[in-house]
Amino acid sequence: MRSSISLGRIGGVSVGLNISVLFIVVILVFGLAFGRFPAVYPGLSSVAYVLAGLASAALFLASLLAHELAHALTAKRHGIEVAQITLWLLGGVAELRGEPRSPGADLKIAVVGPLTSLAAGAVFGGLALLSAAVGPPLVAGMFGYLSGVNVLLAVFNLIPAAPLDGGRVLRAALWARWGDRTRAAIASARAGRVFGYVLIALGFLQVVSGRGFEGLWLALIGLFLVNAASAEEQQSRIGTALYGVRVADAMTERPIVADPDETVAGLIDRVVMRERLSTYPLVDAGGGFAGLVTLNRIREVAPDRRASLRLRDIACPPEQVPRASPEEALTELLTRMSGSADGRAVVLDAGGHLVGLLTPTDISRVIQTADLHRGDLSRRAHGADLTGPYHDDHDRAV
Structure with a gap:
């Protein structure tokens, strides 16, 4: 936080x-x-x-x-x-x-x-x-x-409602019974939303009965539970969409790179004003990854300093950028990206050379493509419900 x-x-x-x-x-x-x-x-x-x-x-x-x-x-x-x-x-x-x-x-x-x-x-x-x-x-x-x-x-x-610990216990029990973690997580999250709405309703009744502070506090807890449970359900659905997807399937190949010693003004004139990109990996003379510059970092530089500041001066240090191999599971990389400074990752080959870049846009594209694929399956089934998380073809633990 x-x-x-x-x-x-x-x-x-x-x-x-x-x-x-x-x-x-x-x-x-x-x-x-x-x-x-x-x-x-x-x-x-x-x-x-x-x-x-x-x-x-x-x-x-x-x-x-x-x-x-x-x-x-x-x-x-x-x-x-x-x-x-x-x-x-x-x-x-x-x-x-x-x-x-x-x-x-x-x-x-x-x-x-x-x-x-x-x-x-x-x-x-x-x-x-x-x-x-x-x-x-x-x-x-x-x-x-x-x-x-x-x-x-x-x-x-x-209490068996996510994100409470009892919700995790419920998830574990359903996972053991159904053999599907994603389906269990969604069921637990839905129980959490229901419980959250119950707390909000009880809080409202307390406010009406004159116990304003207690009611507002109860409603606040309920609102938190609803939001957290909804986020967990969404995360579980994303995990289902990304199941089996490799980093190579989602990454942007051969991204435009920059020299760490290039000035901010130089990058703006050479690339930023010409290409619709928001992320620029830095590669040194030896071909090694040297940092990551995003459009947000560039915008934070005052105009009168852009001609003197080098890209390495504003870049996210290479040790703080998540790295992945092309064959790694995308879901494994996402757990590392979620805690990174810029929410991006670089993809390196066995020799440590940059071969790709992964951004939130890349991930969103994969999820939307998966949604389209599920929609096609649903239409081919003539109305059969294959789009939900409970169908056998999609019931997979992430």
């Missing part, structure tokens, strides 16, 4: 804190320090309530981090690259660069998060009992609150 503060690395995984977390921290501290704690444990100083509220917020964020770390570390054990973990307004997100290769791996990665939250709830519950026996009641109340929140978090996450 953008606008995140790096917290370093834990277990080899980069961890970030989105600035939207500040909102939930303020709400949590305010609600506990000036609402729940004074009402349940009266007679203490404001400082004590605020400190308890701050400690509760910090431990709650630590619980969320433990939940996401459990997902991330389990994914790594199953050979899936983890880009980063980000804590944000509605919880945490572990960004994976790849997908589980079996229903069993999918299930393990999904269920370990809620199990971690349940374990945290048990630990905080034990601390609450211990504090009640030997410590201040406020401390016991703080741990009791954290115990309940973690158990509630685990139960909510186990």
Whole structure:
């Protein structure tokens, strides 16, 4: 996510804190320090309530981090690259660069998060009992609150609706039953959309009944679930369209290249104003790939600097550009492209020489061509439904 503060690395995984977390921290501290704690444990100083509220917020964020770390570390054990973990307004997100290769791996990665939250709830519950026996009641109340929140978090996450962990569990179960990950993912995503709309409706009813803040918060969660589930379904359909497609089938062959030492003005005069292109690979004198320049990077250069700046000065460094071989599966490359700076990839032969370029336009063309192909199949079948994800010819795990 953008606008995140790096917290370093834990277990080899980069961890970030989105600035939207500040909102939930303020709400949590305010609600506990000036609402729940004074009402349940009266007679203490404001400082004590605020400190308890701050400690509760910090431990709650630590619980969320433990939940996401459990997902991330389990994914790594199953050979899936983890880009980063980000804590944000509605919880945490572990960004994976790849997908589980079996229903069993999918299930393990999904269920370990809620199990971690349940374990945290048990630990905080034990601390609450211990504090009640030997410590201040406020401390016991703080741990009791954290115990309940973690158990509630685990139960909510186990609801069988994507993108919740329970949706992943549902996907794994359907995948094991049907033998088709894409079909299972679409079913899970549809369940997520339905659940999201239910939350939005419940939120609206709460607003109408006078519980405005709770209703808006519930509706916000529902809206997030609807959008995330819709995105997952779309991604699954794209995976179906791209199944079996090689990088060579989608790439732009022999793209126009530029010298790293050419000026920005030189490239504009030589190519940009003459060709309808948005991406220019840089190739050095030895034929090696030396970076990538996009039209957006060129536009960011002030006109009075274009004659002096070289292309290597504005290019995306070669080590940050995803690379692929012509025979690689396109779906494998897409997972790497999604985390790249410019969303492009270069295709190199066995000798490391540039043979092609892959851009979002190339990928869109492949998807649209696949849609046309499915449409032709549908018409040939005289009305038979071959275009959906549930037909045997298209039920393939990505």
